[in-house]
Amino acid sequence: MDLAYSDEQRMFADSANEVLTKRALKADNQSLWSEMAELGWLALPIPEAYGGFGQGAADVGILCERFGRHLVATPYVPALVLCARLIASLGTDAQRAALLPGLANGSLTLALAHTERGARHTLQHVTLSASADGGGWRLSGEKMAAIGADQADRILVSARLSGSSRDAAGIAVFVIEPGQSGLRIDRYDTVDGATAARLTLTDVHLPASARLGATDDEAGGAFTALEHAFDAAIAAWCAELLGLMESATAATIDYTKVRVQFGKPLAANQVLRHRMADMSVHCEVARSMALRAALHVDHADVSVRARAVSGAWAKVIRAARSVTEEAIQMHGGMGVTDELNVGLFLKRVVALEALVGGAEHHLRRHAAHSARSTANA
Numbered sequence: 001m002d003l004a005y006s007d008e009q010r011m012f013a014d015s016a017n018e019v020l021t022k023r024a025l026k027a028d029n030q031s032l033w034s035e036m037a038e039l040g041w042l043a044l045p046i047p048e049a050y051g052g053f054g055q056g057a058a059d060v061g062i063l064c065e066r067f068g069r070h071l072v073a074t075p076y077v078p079a080l081v082l083c084a085r086l087i088a089s090l091g092t093d094a095q096r097a098a099l100l101p102g103l104a105n106g107s108l109t110l111a112l113a114h115t116e117r118g119a120r121h122t123l124q125h126v127t128l129s130a131s132a133d134g135g136g137w138r139l140s141g142e143k144m145a146a147i148g149a150d151q152a153d154r155i156l157v158s159a160r161l162s163g164s165s166r167d168a169a170g171i172a173v174f175v176i177e178p179g180q181s182g183l184r185i186d187r188y189d190t191v192d193g194a195t196a197a198r199l200t201l202t203d204v205h206l207p208a209s210a211r212l213g214a215t216d217d218e219a220g221g222a223f224t225a226l227e228h229a230f231d232a233a234i235a236a237w238c239a240e241l242l243g244l245m246e247s248a249t250a251a252t253i254d255y256t257k258v259r260v261q262f263g264k265p266l267a268a269n270q271v272l273r274h275r276m277a278d279m280s281v282h283c284e285v286a287r288s289m290a291l292r293a294a295l296h297v298d299h300a301d302v303s304v305r306a307r308a309v310s311g312a313w314a315k316v317i318r319a320a321r322s323v324t325e326e327a328i329q330m331h332g333g334m335g336v337t338d339e340l341n342v343g344l345f346l347k348r349v350v351a352l353e354a355l356v357g358g359a360e361h362h363l364r365r366h367a368a369h370s371a372r373s374t375a376n377a
Contacts, residue, residue: 019039020066023070046080046101046103050104068241078111079148081233087212110152113143114143114146127141128141137205142200143198146197147196154175155177158174175212180204182201182203237356249327289312304373311362313357314360317349
């Protein structure tokens, strides 16, 4: 199997790197989103039938790797990977036609509100209730850590139709407008410079058409779609962490060449050179793991996909922690100041780890799917 990038993919990577390098000192995320729309980046993962390019996880990973390299704070993955996949998987033809073209051209922004208190990264943990109310639905409950929900035009909210709080069945996804009566959105800044929101829903009344998919399907396949979408997002974030790690390693190497102590550069210290070599090795391991996750995102066997993605994340998040912490250590006191970006690398790692879980959680998921595959063999 040839795992090298095609000529088109290399050109895309170079172009994205050039654009983001020019924007390195600009903090206007809204204009960046518009620029990404003009460049076709927003259309990248959207199906061709709805105005997109229909590209896969590997191409999305190329872009996300550049986001990590330049520390770009953008809700690209939550909107264009999580939300777009949920709509494509669960939505009716009318819902796809109403939402996906706007995502592709940048005229519509979406966010996903799924995480709840006490979930501890258990994806099927949903307590926000949805009950039939005449010809529509009534939702009540709370969501937290909804990335970009404070700026979104529409918010996808997971809710429980039936069953207990951790049943995979009985979950549905609804499309809510921010101005909906009974909905409260509390915005806050995250440690990595992005924004998130806590949503409080109090008897929010929605029409039947607000539910993604067929309203008479009790199971709905929502959990299956959610799990698949989160696996695709994790694969994209693996690529982002790869770019971040490579940038942190390069910055550390450059710094130790010019920082002089006791009459010689820090890079002359053999122990520090060994530590930087270890950082480079972590980057190479992360590259192979990120590619493995991307290649398995759409695998037909759920257990094969889950093992590949969770196994990759467990390896990459540990490597990213090690690399960014080493970068701070070798920058010395400068590493913990705001004068350098090196501290921001670790903040982004911490934010993503809090969002989708650490290595231990994903190793347990890997083990559970391995046991399931063995039992079915």
